[in-house]
Amino acid sequence: MSSNSRRNFLRDLAGSVRDVAAAAQSVTPEEPPEELGPEIEPLADTRVERYSRQLVLPEWSEAAQQRLGAASVLVVGAGALGSPVAMYLAGAGVGRLGIVDADDVELSNLHRQLLHFTPDLGLPKAHSAAAKLGFLNPEVAVEPYQVRLDAGNAAGLLEGADLVVDCSDSFETRYAVNAACCAARIPLVEAGVLGTSGLVMGIRPGETACYRCAFPAPPPDAPSCATAGVLGPAAGVVGSLQALEALKLLTGVGEPLLDAFLQVDLALLTFLRVNVERRADCPDCGTAYA
Amino acid sequence: MTRTLDITDVTCPMTWVKTKLELERMGAGEELAVRCREGEALENVPRRAREAGHDVRVEGTTIRIVRA
Numbered sequence: 001m002s003s004n005s006r007r008n009f010l011r012d013l014a015g016s017v018r019d020v021a022a023a024a025q026s027v028t029p030e031e032p033p034e035e036l037g038p039e040i041e042p043l044a045d046t047r048v049e050r051y052s053r054q055l056v057l058p059e060w061s062e063a064a065q066q067r068l069g070a071a072s073v074l075v076v077g078a079g080a081l082g083s084p085v086a087m088y089l090a091g092a093g094v095g096r097l098g099i100v101d102a103d104d105v106e107l108s109n110l111h112r113q114l115l116h117f118t119p120d121l122g123l124p125k126a127h128s129a130a131a132k133l134g135f136l137n138p139e140v141a142v143e144p145y146q147v148r149l150d151a152g153n154a155a156g157l158l159e160g161a162d163l164v165v166d167c168s169d170s171f172e173t174r175y176a177v178n179a180a181c182c183a184a185r186i187p188l189v190e191a192g193v194l195g196t197s198g199l200v201m202g203i204r205p206g207e208t209a210c211y212r213c214a215f216p217a218p219p220p221d222a223p224s225c226a227t228a229g230v231l232g233p234a235a236g237v238v239g240s241l242q243a244l245e246a247l248k249l250l251t252g253v254g255e256p257l258l259d260a261f262l263q264v265d266l267a268l269l270t271f272l273r274v275n276v277e278r279r280a281d282c283p284d285c286g287t288a289y290a
Numbered sequence: 291m292t293r294t295l296d297i298t299d300v301t302c303p304m305t306w307v308k309t310k311l312e313l314e315r316m317g318a319g320e321e322l323a324v325r326c327r328e329g330e331a332l333e334n335v336p337r338r339a340r341e342a343g344h345d346v347r348v349e350g351t352t353i354r355i356v357r358a
Contacts, residue, residue: 042315052307058342062311 041066047139051093064251065093069139071250072096074161076149076177078129079103080235081191081242082167083114088243089165090133094250096141097133100157101125102148112232149173154180164188165246167239171218175284178203178211182284187249190261191242194228198238201261202245208258210285214276234266292321292354297331305331306338309355313344316357324353 043051043062054060073094075086078101090097105113105120105128113125120128126144133142149157149168154176158164164186166177174190181188182205190201190211203210241262248256263272280286295312297305309324316322326332328351335353336346345356 043311048307048311049304052304055311056303056307062314 047093050137050139054092059253060251064253067251068093068247069095071162072098072160073246073250074098074100074158074164075167076100076157076164076173077167077169078113078115078125079109079167079169080112080230080232081193081239082129082165083112083116084236084239085165085167085243085246086115086129086133087136088240089246090137090140090142092243092247093137094140096143098143098145098157098161099126099129099133100145100147100149101129102146112230112235114236149176151176151179155184158184158186161186163246163250165242166190167242171222174211175218179284181205182210189242189245189249191238193235193238194223194230196231196234196267197263197265198234199261199263200238200241200245200257202249202257204249204258205285209260209276209278210282212284213279213282213286214261216279216282231266237266238264292323294323294325296325297335298325298327302330302334306335309335309339309353310342313339313342313355313357318357320357322355322357324355326351326353 043065047065048055051065055062055065071094073089073096075082075089075097078086078099082099082101086097086099101124103125105116105123105125107121109116110118115129115132116125124144124146126146130142130144133140145157147153147157150173158180164177164181166174166188168174168177174192178188178190181203185205188203188205188211190203192199201211201214202208241264245257248254257273259277260273260275263274265272278285293312293316295309297308300308305326309322312322324335326335332348332351332353336348339346339353339355343358345358347354
């Protein structure tokens with residue numbers, strides 16, 4: 001199979017997976033028997049089996065699973081962090097996943113960006129990611145957005161989202177996501193990874209410290225993945241923590257990391273929780289909710 | 291009123307998953323009669339139900355659980 005025909009094959013496959021996902025979404029669920037109560041519609045048997053290893057957790061419940069299925073999450077970036085985040089959220093049964101990424105898959109991405117494979121080289125990451133997520137869980141409605149999120153389009157991209165997970169790789173995008181989430185009061189999980197260390201922070205805008213409260217300005221001469229490098233498993237750990245925090249915020253299960261960030265050093269295997277407070281003068285969340 | 295649940299067609303961990311979900315749909319004090327097969331389910335389901343704080347009574351291959 002030539003490189004082009006492989007790409008076309010993947011595109012076609014991605015299209016058919018999306019069709020299947022759309023069809024699955026449009027199926028009218030059966031009416032629940034009356035004695036089960038009107039508020040929770042019982043999960044179908046295939047769903048009970050698909051999610052059985054989380055449903056069996058004492059902390060988890062059918063109600064938590066239903067909350068996840070009704071939730072819409074926007075994942076900003078389909079790279080090193082976005083890959084585990086989107087895979088775990090799709091696997092867990094989030095109802096709708098928007099995937100925002102303007103870039104194409106490059107050879108240098110593949111050591112850490114789990115959603116993309118060698119035959120995907122040159123494909124838009126948003127579409128490559130959507131295809132794999134469709135294979136993983138056809139029940140999830142995946143919407144790829146091949147666009148770079150910025151201050152101008154952030155509000156539109158965030159519209160309708162119950163949660164945003166910021167897996168971008170620049171301070172400019174992070175501040176744009178944080179400002180837009182604060183303005184729309186959409187909960188957010190921020191993270192960053194570089195080398196063998198990273199950071200995770202959960203945010204409930206208007207209630208807890210936002211990203212700009214913790215980091216009012218980007219560090220001067222901040223290095224990037226391209227110049228400083230990053231180890232794949234380090235990104236995997238940080239992205240997994242980010243997905244975990246997203247699930248906590250979406251379901252109410254567990255204690256989310258709020259008014260604090262977690263600093264992770266994977267070379268030394270140390271986790272440091274740093275408490276932060278809201279700033280009254282924060283340009284993103286301070287004045288609007290004072 | 292006692293609810294009934296048949297888990298004779300599933301194996302671990304679905305035996306407890308199905309029982310747990312049924313219990314979640316019930317009110318406190320309601321009873322669930324779970325019909326299961328000999329073996330794994332008869333060991334695991336009563337144990338997990340007790341760990342979750344429910345009252346459990348086993349009669350043959352029927353597990354009677356009063357929801358906490």
